[in-house]
Amino acid sequence: MTRTQVAEPPEPRARRGSSVPGAPRRQDRPRRMRESGVDRVFLFLVYLLLALALAAVLIPLIYILASSFSDPLAVSAGRVFLWPVDFTLRGYQTVLSDPQILTGYANSIFYAVVGTLISVTLTVAIAYPLSRKDLFGRNVITMLIVFTMLFSGGLIPTYLVVQSLGMLDTRWALLIPQAIGVWQVIIARSFFRTSIPDELTEAAQLDGARDLRVLWSIVLPLSKPLLAVIALMYAIYQWNSYFDALLYIRDSDLQPLQIVLRNILILNGASGGMSTTDAVERQQLANLVKFSLIVVSTVPVLLIYPFVARHFNKGVMVGSVKG
Numbered sequence: 001m002t003r004t005q006v007a008e009p010p011e012p013r014a015r016r017g018s019s020v021p022g023a024p025r026r027q028d029r030p031r032r033m034r035e036s037g038v039d040r041v042f043l044f045l046v047y048l049l050l051a052l053a054l055a056a057v058l059i060p061l062i063y064i065l066a067s068s069f070s071d072p073l074a075v076s077a078g079r080v081f082l083w084p085v086d087f088t089l090r091g092y093q094t095v096l097s098d099p100q101i102l103t104g105y106a107n108s109i110f111y112a113v114v115g116t117l118i119s120v121t122l123t124v125a126i127a128y129p130l131s132r133k134d135l136f137g138r139n140v141i142t143m144l145i146v147f148t149m150l151f152s153g154g155l156i157p158t159y160l161v162v163q164s165l166g167m168l169d170t171r172w173a174l175l176i177p178q179a180i181g182v183w184q185v186i187i188a189r190s191f192f193r194t195s196i197p198d199e200l201t202e203a204a205q206l207d208g209a210r211d212l213r214v215l216w217s218i219v220l221p222l223s224k225p226l227l228a229v230i231a232l233m234y235a236i237y238q239w240n241s242y243f244d245a246l247l248y249i250r251d252s253d254l255q256p257l258q259i260v261l262r263n264i265l266i267l268n269g270a271s272g273g274m275s276t277t278d279a280v281e282r283q284q285l286a287n288l289v290k291f292s293l294i295v296v297s298t299v300p301v302l303l304i305y306p307f308v309a310r311h312f313n314k315g316v317m318v319g320s321v322k323g
Contacts, residue, residue, distance in 0.1 A: 115234065123230055
């Protein structure tokens with residue numbers, strides 16, 4: 001007998017787009033959804049509004065920078081727009097020639113660094129317990145904290161409190177009274193409540209960790225975007241602090257940069273006992289110094305922001321997504 005040979009069924013033809021064994025696979029490309037005409041018009045309007053917003057922010061900055069390097073006469077005549085006219089460093093020479101500038105810089109850096117550390121520490125110390133469900137009376141405490149954001153004691157009672165505590169003409173007058181921001185407390189509380197799972201803290205407590213250990217070893221490492229956001233807020237506030245220093249600080253060795261720049265601007269704008277020509281030149285120089293002061297006072301913040309931006313972009317949406 002001969003063994004009957006059974007014909008094998010033919011291999012199915014590969015469908016279009018399907019991979020054939022042994023053949024090189026094409027890289028799958030994501031299919032783009034076709035946009036309608038309304039969507040295109042909407043995106044065009046969005047990009048147009050963003051471009052206008054960028055121009056509204058960028059053009060004044062370029063104008064200030066160009067004016068700070070221009071001749072005082074060109075600045076007073078309004079001939080400067082986006083490029084320096086008759087390039088000069090006279091404004092920066094006038095500003096930086098004052099020995100109080102370095103003292104003001106050092107004081108502002110001290111207030112920004114130390115004040116930010118104090119503010120972030122106190123904010124976390126308040127917000128984290130308020131985010132815990134097992135804290136008795138946390139809703140009442142939160143309501144009382146929010147109440148202080150809506151209603152305050154006023155300027156004179158605050159001054160009397162600072163005076164009674166002996167903080168006038170001391171560095172503590174700029175560090176303690178405004179150390180805690182209610183808005184920052186609300187942001188931190190929302191982040192801790194929505195972004196830190198309760199299972200992590202419960203597991204740590206089962207392993208014998210106390211609350212401070214849980215906060216230091218688990219919560220804070222997971223809260224870097226939050227810490228970056230509130231630290232940047234506090235640092236900018238401390239750097240631009242002006243009115244509190246004007247009220248509480250009389251000693252020139254303790255005054256921050258903003259007060260020093262104000263004094264320089266007032267002195268350059270004074271024209272008492274001068275001739276008309278000298279008064280006009282003084283006023284022109286004052287206009288130039290004004291733009292130079294703006295650049296000098298904003299450079300440190302512009303240098304710090306790029307290092308915090310990547311955390312800031314993550315922390316902008318703090319508490320917005322619940323999961």
